[in-house]
Amino acid sequence: MDHVVVVGAGLAGVRSIEALRFRGFTGRITLIGEENHRPYDRPPLSKAVLLGETDSTVVDSDLDALDVRLCLGTAAKGLREGVLETTEGELEYDGLVIATGAAPIRLRGEGRQHVLRTIEDALALRERLVPGARVAVVGAGWIGAEVATAAARAGCAVTVVEAGESPLAVALGPEVGSHTTGWYARAGVELRLGALVGSVDPDGLTLMSGARVPADVVVTGVGVRPAVDWLKGSAVRVDDGVVVDEHLRTSLPNVVAVGDCASWWSRRFRTRLRVEHWDTALQAPDVAAATLLGEEAVYDPVPYFWSEQFGHMVQFAGHREAGDRMVLRGDPRRDPKWAVCWLKADDRLAAVLTVDRPRDVVQGRKIIESGRRLDPLRVGDSARPLRDC
Ligand code: FAD
Structure with a gap:
């Protein structure tokens, strides 16, 4: 194997490169990233960055020492066996790592809605979290709760609108989620449960019930979708993410997938898992690199994540x-x-x-x-x- 291409310059992408070099791969590596940034960590975006404690979360990895050809501002568009199509032309590969992560879901409507995925998203939102600003956060999931925490700390008047019967109902079930309801009230955040948003308007939200939630700033935190549209028409099987086996192999030879975009077969839980959390992006690449290099490795973690809220x-x-x-x-x-x-x-x-x-x-x-x-x-x-x- 002479040339490995890694698509997606996030944590899973950079960890894949580190793992390849650590395992002794001396061939060429090219990293393709749609964003114009060196790989950075996303968890601080909704925490330290929003709170104004830091502006940069670049991953501590020396890509120069790892001898990587870095192609930033370049997006993958398509894939056929041995050839990656990008916005800058075609690239031949012997091995390919798919690490394109996930993209936030947006709601209907003409109004401006902030999402939180990139450093630009975080800096743009932070600028608008000023004392007295009326902030409507759609979704009381992990991101929504962290944004509400930061907005309340910045002195904003915060309303969280959640379709479920409790915060974190999808992740934890309504009974456990309901134990976090009091955190919102204590932080001075209004929590509206069982409220479905119809549209985001220039002056706030219109709920399906017809009720209005006036707001100066709307933040949508209703989940993400795996960023795999570029694989349409390729031989890589996609079903809620890139389908990989327990070795993180896709349906196309010499192609592996890791991180938020990958749905792997878990031996331990006897089901398919796609976990949109930092630890998966950190750990899975080692197995993917081993698999690409022809070594026997199985990815079978106990998934882990954390959230800092209220x-x-x-x-x-x-x-x-x-x-x-x-x-x-x-x-x-x-x-x-x-x-x-x-x-x-x-x-x-x-x-x-x-x-x-x-x-x-x-x-x-x-x-x-x-x-x-x-x-x-x-x-x-x-x-x-x-x-x-
Ligand atoms: P990403 O970080 O999304 O990186 C993928 C990269 O691929 C992106 O740079 C993207 O632009 C690029 N890309 C996409 N499509 C293409 C294409 N076609 N061509 C080229 N490049 C492409 N997890 C926790 O466990 N705890 C937390 O507290 C936590 N907080 C978070 C807070 C925020 C605001 C966010 C957004 C995420 C948080 N996470 C948290 C989740 C964690 O950050 C993700 O699981 C992790 O970033 C996934 O890494 P990844 O490399 O798979 O994907």
Whole structure:
């Protein structure tokens, strides 16, 4: 293999290059990135950048030392075996890494709506978070909650409009999500649940009910879609992201996919997973690089992510499914620090969510990895370390 092309200059792209070199690949590497920036981290965009604590989140990686040909401001347009089509012409490859991430969903309407995916998005939004500004955030998911946190801290009058019956209902289920409702009120943020947005207008939102939410600034945080449109018509199978096996191989030879855009087969959870979180973009590339280089490697992580909202560190590890039994550790109505464990029918731990209880998530992740069974009664005792349950 002489030439590897990496498409997508985000975290998963740059980690793929590091992994290829670490594993001894000495051939040519070309990195194609649509944005005009060297790879940067996105989690701080909705945290430190919005809060005005930093302007740059460039990934600490020496691309010059890694001997990479960097093609920024260049987008991939199509793919056939051995040839990548880009906005700057065609490029032949022996191995290809697809790491094009995801793009935010926008709502209907003529009004200006901010989304939060790029550094430009974050800087443009930050400029508008001024004291007294009426900010409407659509979506009480991870991004919506973090934007609301930053906007409230900047002195804005914040309304969060959420279609579900609680914040984080899609990610965690309404029961667990409802335990975060009080955080909004305490931060002075108005939370409107069960409210569907019809359109974004120049002066705010119109809800499907006809009600209006006047706003100077509208931020849409209703999720992302994998950025894989450019693969239409290629032999790469796409179904809610690039379909890859447990080695992160796509349906086209010598092509692997990683990060937000990849939907991999999880041996551990016996299902397909597409995880839009930083840790996946960080870890999966090592397996993808090994696979490209003909080594035997399997990607089978316990997914992990974190969110910082309303002064709380929220962490999650594992994969929960309908039917898993929930066991609370601590009482969210009284204890500021609490956790939820999801147990399988045979009492194996499937997932753990923690609020300001970092030990639980570290121990929970190890327990999930080991497949050990827990005693549900002990799990419910929040004074007992999870590893002793
Ligand atoms: P990306 O970072 O999206 O990088 C993909 C790159 O590919 C982009 O630069 C894109 O422009 C480029 N690209 C797309 N299409 C093409 C094309 N056709 N040709 C060339 N280039 C292309 N995760 C957590 O775990 N915790 C958090 O607290 C957290 N906070 C976040 C906050 C924000 C605001 C955002 C946006 C994400 C957050 N995440 C968080 C998620 C995490 O940042 C992502 O999972 C991670 O960035 C995924 O990396 P990636 O390299 O797969 O994709």
